[in-house]
Amino acid sequence: MRIVKLTIDGKKVEVPSGTTIYKAAKQLDIEIPILCYMDLKDLNIENKPGGCRICSVEVEGRRNLAPSCSTDVAEDMVVKTNSMRVINARRTVMELILSDHPKDCLSCAKSGNCDLQDMAVKLGIREIPGQEYAEMSTYRIDTSPSIIRELDKCIMCRRCETMCNDFQTVGALHAVNRGFNAVVAPAFEMNLEHSPCTYCGQCVAVCPTGALTEVDHTGKVIAALNDPTKTVVVQTAPAVRAALGEEFGMEPGTRVTGQMVTALKQLGFDYVFDTDFAADLTIMEEGTELLGRLKKHLEGDENVKLPMLTSCCPGWVNFFEYNYPDLKDVPSTARSPQQMFGAIAKTYFADKIEVDRKDLVVISIMPCLAKKYECQREEFSVDGNPDVDFSISTRELAHLIKQANMDLNKLEEDDFDAPLGESSGAGVIFGATGGVIEAATRTAYELHTGKTLEKVDFEQLRGMAGIRSATVDFDGLDIHIGIAHGLGNARKLLDEVKAGKSKYHAIEVMACPGGCIGGGGQPLHHGDASILQARTKAIYREDEEKTIRKSHENPYILKLYDEFLGEPLSEKAHELLHTHYFDKRKKIFQV
């Protein structure tokens, strides 16, 4: 590997050949401004269209400025990143971008959290010449159950396109139109709802402006809490507690479970419960289902569907229903923890507190945008009353807490309420890629072998690699497990299943990078993938510190079966906790 020597802003640096000027500068602690460039190293995602030209630098001997994010270094190169020529060019280009951008920062969802806003501030833009007569883009606003598209704000950075096409292989977004009218949109500029969009929200997670944001339900939360006739229940997903603190200036990976509960109680929720409880419930149902299929398979049944696929991720379910509808009976029939929670809350729990389900409002706090869509699915309601009324993201919760004048840093810790607030460590690890299947393994192993696990941690199921394979020894029986996070990786495993070549017994799929901790509703990482690693560590630490670490040992779960459900896969369990899937192919492109 050749080493290249060059000079940047008068300082010498040596880097391997093939390094870009931008990265070489970073080694000298020179942070060249970037806008469209995004490098999520740990996930092998790089968005490098060279389109914004903000990162332009001067290179001696080169006629024009070079885009430092995508220009490789050369021997003896002399680079200036802040000459007046460069500064003038950067400011002029920024003025141009702003000249075609709506000026509604004050009420924009991204204000204070916007890469474009930060760059404009940094470059000191005070005036945009010609605004009085400048033509500006005018696109309609497209609202879907989870994502809002305001394309006037699109700066053609192509990050969403990269996530949707290259990483997720969903293909809902692509550059359309030409020149001034160019934007990134679904084919034929149709609404997101009619496209193959899975609502995974990864586009929202990377958008540097307010062009892509989540549907905001904080108003609904306030309305529900304000309504004296309603009993309001909240459930919080595992991934939320590992990231919420970032919105309050804490280091990524700080666990804020106790403070989060306090904040929710102070906001006025009548009961603060934990989705992790329902995660344990999911394991009971899904684990039993898996064992059932395995047993049949071992007995020689050729028709049993293996591998079994997890089904708790609604983005993944959508992807599945659009792309592999003929494999509809392959995934687990278990509902997601969010939905199982809602179903139990509005029956078992509603009975306990003697409240009619119509007067019970169930709200979920999720790292996810697809959950907003999931709770609207028709099959998850009874006589028109949804099991989960609506879902808000981690970001929306942070806004609510701040609106209520609370600082998470200063709150005391408190515990979840009973009976739907107690969870095992297995429930917590749902938040990370590999966590669901590890939780299932802990229970399935003991149920199948009748033995107690000496070591509860299954490191071979953990990690950030997009596709992972592991074999777990069920006391002499080898169980092959596949794990994918990112729908592009899931597609690879699914193609194997479709071709009948899959070697796995069970596959866990998470649509988002890193699993739910990287969800579309989480605090924005602004291109720093190490944040995802930090959140993952937090999840596994939370699990380690729990006394109960297996779902089937959660006493409240046992009580639920005892008092209400009977046993896993009982008729009642089927009615409340299981579902089936639909062929969604026809739905696409029906305008």
Added chain:
Amino acid sequence: MSKYSMHLLVCGGTSCKSQESDSIAEKLKMEISKQGLQETVQVIMTGCFGLCENGPIVKVMPDNTFYTQVKPEDAEEIVEEHVIKGKRIERLLYTDPETEKHVEDSKRTGFKRKQIRIALRNCGIIDPEVIDEYIARDGYQALGDVLTTKTPEDTIAIMKASGLRGRGGAGFPAGLKWEFALKNEADQKYVVCNADEGDPGAFMDRSILEGDPHSVLEAMAIVGYCIGADMGYVYIRAEYPLAIARLKIAIKQAREYGLLGKDILGSGFNFDIDLKYGAGAFVCGEETALIHSMEGNRGEPTLKPPFPAESGYMGKPTNVNNVETLANVPVILLKGADWFSSIGTETSKGTKVFALAGKINNVGLIEVPMGTTLREVIFEIGGGIKDGKKFKAAQTGGPSGGCLTEKHLDTPIDYENLVANGSMMGSGGLIVMDEDDCMVSIARFYLDFTVEESCGKCAPCRIGNKRLHELLQRICEGKGEESDLVRLRNLGDVIKDTSLCGLGQSSPNPVLSTMENFPEEYLSHVVDKKCPSGVCTDLLEYFIIEENCIGCTACARACPVGCISGERKEPHLINPDTCIKCGACMEKCKFDAVILK
């Protein structure tokens, strides 16, 4: 041995065809037949002769008679008078604008004298739909020679020595480009001919493809041999149906003769060619955008490096060359690098085909040695400015170029000189302007085009060009300020400095060049709110010349807003405040009393 004693060559280029030249050919054939002369007189449809404004063209050989603006009805007379009786038809003869006389021998015209037709060598002589005629003029000889006696390295060396540079506009040395592709090892390589020709008003490549398609096919096969490719594509814009048809015929005939396909001429070399079509995007003339378009992806340029020679079509090493560049290749290999490099200047060898257009007498296609001066091109070959007007500027390089003025007239045309003078060679469009052209309006016209054609990927071109256009529009409407000129300059410089591809890097050129050469004109627009050339209607007023006006009231009656006052038989007056500048009065006036100033 030819049995024909006389040939009637009828131009079959798009321009002449649109004026029924194929009907002329048919009628001629009918007449010849009627007279029983079909064994001795042959009628052939050829490619473009170059004198496009004077078409349809019929040339009689061997006496070199050049008939212009021929109609199908003239066929009978041509056969009776010229073919049979040997008498030239005076009224159809080409009139040399210099001498204003009919020309009997076309070789002696100012138009022809200084031209050396290399790329256009067969246009206007052979029937492009008959491969034998191409072969008869040394066609496919170069390919045969290269396949049987030379190595790829030998051939590339000759091309490098010849000094042939890309004729698409960038002027990159062709031989060097081939060498890069040869050096990159891969299991598959491609040859691509860029026939997208997007510059408005440019039709050099179209004429070559319509008039001599085999020259391009032969060249592509030679490139394939040199770089190690067995597949070639001609990426041709869909707006060229005739060229597409001629190419298809040529490919079919070449395949039938074993000059394309497997084991060409028994050499063991395989090479085939197919067509890919553009879909109305100027930006797809840029090689990376072209390649993406070929792949079925969005036609957007991508960053270079990697260059196509390393990673091009389908990620494989690909060599992209312009049509005109390729047309030169077989001749260079037959006549030698020394011969080619003896033509032209120090840095720019060979000839260049130009599409002469605008306010010039001889509108059409010319091919001149590099180094010919602008003065020679415009006043000798071009026949001077139309209607005896004064020369103002010549735009070269289309929407990417700048203008050359009076002070540049004696500049020898070559790649470096044009760039040094604020313009560029481009693909060969040369638009001539006279005193009645407004340079600000011209700049705005070019921005119209680039704003429409920008792909939208990078911010400076996507938004910057739009803003440049807005500024120019306002200036032409009389809403400009002097500070706008400062902004135009800065925006133009930054767009050039930061755009991702050649389109944006050169789109401000028309503005910057016209501002540099005609600052008074810009100042007049923004300070005095006047258009000296009388083009920008918002800055002009309709005015009645008292001396010419006889008071017939025709204008007042035609005026839709009643802004013209005056008594019968008294000079009339237009109120400029209520005038909507529709021009109805000027149209109606039979006494030249209404002017725009």
